[in-house]
Amino acid sequence: MTYYDQENQFLRQRLQKEIPILTALIQNLYQELDRKFHLNGAKIPVTFGFETDSLGSYTRQSAHEKEHFHFSLLFVAYGVNNPLSKEDRIDLFKHEYAHYMQYNMRIPEKYKWQAGTHGSAWKYCCSLIGAAPTPYYKAGEALLDHNYDKVLKSRIHDKTVPIRDTYQRQQKAQKQKDEVVVNRKFLEVMHWKENPIGRQVRNNDEILGTIVGVTEDFRSSNPIFVPEEPVVFQYRSDFGGCIQVKLKEPFDENLKKLNEDVKNIWPDGDLNFVSETRATELQISTVVDFRSVALMATITILFVTLMGLIGYINDEMQRRSKEIAIRKVNGAEASSILLLLSKDIFWTSMPAVCIGTLGAWYLGALWTDQFSETAEFPIYYYILIAFVSLLFIIGCVVIKTWRIANDNPVNSIKSE
Secondary structure, rough: OHHHHHHHHHHHHHOOHHHHHHHHHOOOOOOOHHHHHOOOOOOOOOEEEEOOOOOEEEEOOOOOOOOEEEHHHHHHOOOOOOOOOOHHHHHHHHHHHHHHHHHHOOHHHHHEEEEEEHHHHHHHHHHHHHOOOOOOOOOOOHHOOOHHHHHHOOOOOOOOOOOOOOOHOOOOOOOOEEEEEEEEEHHHHHHOOOOOOOEEEEEOEEEEEEEEEEEEEOOOOOOOOOOOOEEEOOOOOOOOEEEEOOOOOOOHHHHHHHHHHHHHOOOOOOOOOOOOHHHHHHHHHHHHHHHHHHHHHHHHHHHHHHHHHHHHHHHHHHHHHHHHOOOOHHOOHHHHHHHHHHHHHHHHHHHHHHHHHHHHHHHHHHHOOOOOOOOOOOHHHHHHHHHHHHHHHHHHHHHHHHHHHHHOOHHHHHHO
């Protein structure tokens, strides 16, 4: 072992003796900050090492590491050559506590414009506790007068982590936030059809923004039930409650893979992507199901009614066959017999057809009233259907009566 190695080992043994003192100093400082911000930083373990390239660090809880603070004795200990001043040492401890704060307390949205270990959220935490907001700590930082307002708006250049500099985009977003786009329905409601560009849109006393564009009308909600409504589009930089993903072909395979990946990443989550077509189908599924059931019920009722009509005509012809024969013997023409029977059945079926037509019109109006847009079906269509129904009934009577009216009346009299 060389003299240098012996000296280095002796130094480390001497510095390790300072660990209880430094630990107590750090915990007392963190307890004061915990009381002020209602946190638990003093309960986090503090470890020490002999790193030559790092003064301190804060490590979050993960699957591989436990949460802890760590400091290099070669910088924070008292027994080293050129030790840190009391102010710099305390400031360094605050520096790492600010890292703890940025992950364990609520950060206002306006201080989240730049991500990263030493991003805007961390600098905001430094401003709260008076720590030096510099990524690479230098001796004497604690003695400087830091302009936090300026620092919080300045870019950082921390090469140790990926930095997403969104400050410029935030400034642009603020400008976009003051701009709105409206649809033509909105202009119609507001009576702003002429020269709408540049008008201010207000919500009570709040100014939502200035109109910079106009879109055509469209349904912004369920397209079946909700009519076209006035719409105002505003810029939002936060999550709006819906995630939309554009997939490449083959669409079905990529959608399946997307849901599998989401399930693997977030096994306990309830996040499932569906296609826009499928989402629309789910919205109208109850309508389609009811329509199918109603169509089947209508066809069934139609056949049952037809069977009843044929049975009624058969029974009527059987009951009046002798009357028809006697009329023919007395010289009645077949046409007059057809007219007589048709007229009787016409006046019998007329009230039923009228009541059925009115009922169909009323129920149809109730059904279509729930939709935002429907095909026109005026009242004269129902009248036409009623007229066709009566013609159908008369046609059935004529076909059935024609044979009896032209038959030998003797056969009908004999059968009685």
